[in-house]
Each structure stands twice: as C-alpha cells, then as structure tokens.
Amino acid sequence: MSNKINLSPKEWDAIREVARALRFFAEERMYTYIDRIADAFSPNIAVAALKDALRALRSEVTRNPNIYLPSENSIEIVIKLLSEKRDSGNVLAALALSFRPRKTSSKVEGGGS
Structure with missing residues (x-):
C-alpha cells in the first residue's frame, strides 16, 4: 500500500488556491477549520468543515476586502x-499551514560609491 497521493496538475492548482485562502486562519491563529479538514473521519465532515471555513472567509471580506477567496x-x-481521496484533506491543511513566501528587497544596503 502506497501513501502517495496522485493528483493531476489541475488538482494541485486547486488545492494550492484553496490552501492560500485557508492560510488566513493560520495567520490569525484560528486553526479550527484547518484541523477539522485534516482530521475529518469522513468526506462529508471534511466538506462541511471546508464550507464553514469558506463561510467565515466570506464574512471576513466585509471587514477586510484584501482577503483572498478561491474560485468556484x-x-x-x-x-x-475531499470526497474521493481522503489524504487530500491532509495535503490541503499542510499547505494552508505553510508560510507565505517572503518578499525580498532588491535594495542594496549601505550605499556609497
């Protein structure tokens, strides 16, 4: 039995996009939605947790219009x-908990000629 999850490039893109939105909760230290998705015992529970998270994100957009919402x-x-590949919830949660890439400055410190 292999623990490898096989996803198409389109599926990876979708998981990354949804994880990007869920990352808001990790940044706010509100891990409940992410944990519920990762720890779901059934596909229905994982989908319900995702729905709850998306509802909360939608509510947050009224206060902060810069919050990212994934495409339909x-x-x-x-x-x-989530319905067909149980491990996809763990992948989604792990990506949501990852840090955003840091922007690097192209400025050179010090100056002088």
Whole structure:
C-alpha cells in the first residue's frame, strides 16, 4: 500500500488556491477549520468543515476586502478530492499551514560609491 497521493496538475492548482485562502486562519491563529479538514473521519465532515471555513472567509471580506477567496472551480475540484481521496484533506491543511513566501528587497544596503 502506497501513501502517495496522485493528483493531476489541475488538482494541485486547486488545492494550492484553496490552501492560500485557508492560510488566513493560520495567520490569525484560528486553526479550527484547518484541523477539522485534516482530521475529518469522513468526506462529508471534511466538506462541511471546508464550507464553514469558506463561510467565515466570506464574512471576513466585509471587514477586510484584501482577503483572498478561491474560485468556484477550485472549490468544486477540492470538494471532489475531499470526497474521493481522503489524504487530500491532509495535503490541503499542510499547505494552508505553510508560510507565505517572503518578499525580498532588491535594495542594496549601505550605499556609497
């Protein structure tokens, strides 16, 4: 038995997009939604946790319009994955908990000629 999860490039893109949105909760130290997705005992529980997280994100957008919301297509793909591939919830949660890439400055410190 292999622990490898096989995802198409389109499925990976969808998981990354939804994880990007869920990262808001990790940054705010509100891990409940992410944990519920990762720890779900059934696909229905994982999908319900995702729905609750998306509802909370939608509410946050009214206070902070810069919050990222995933596309409907990506959400559909992730729901299908959560329903068919149990490990996809763990992948989604792990990516949501990852840090954003830090922007590097191209300025040179010090100056002088």
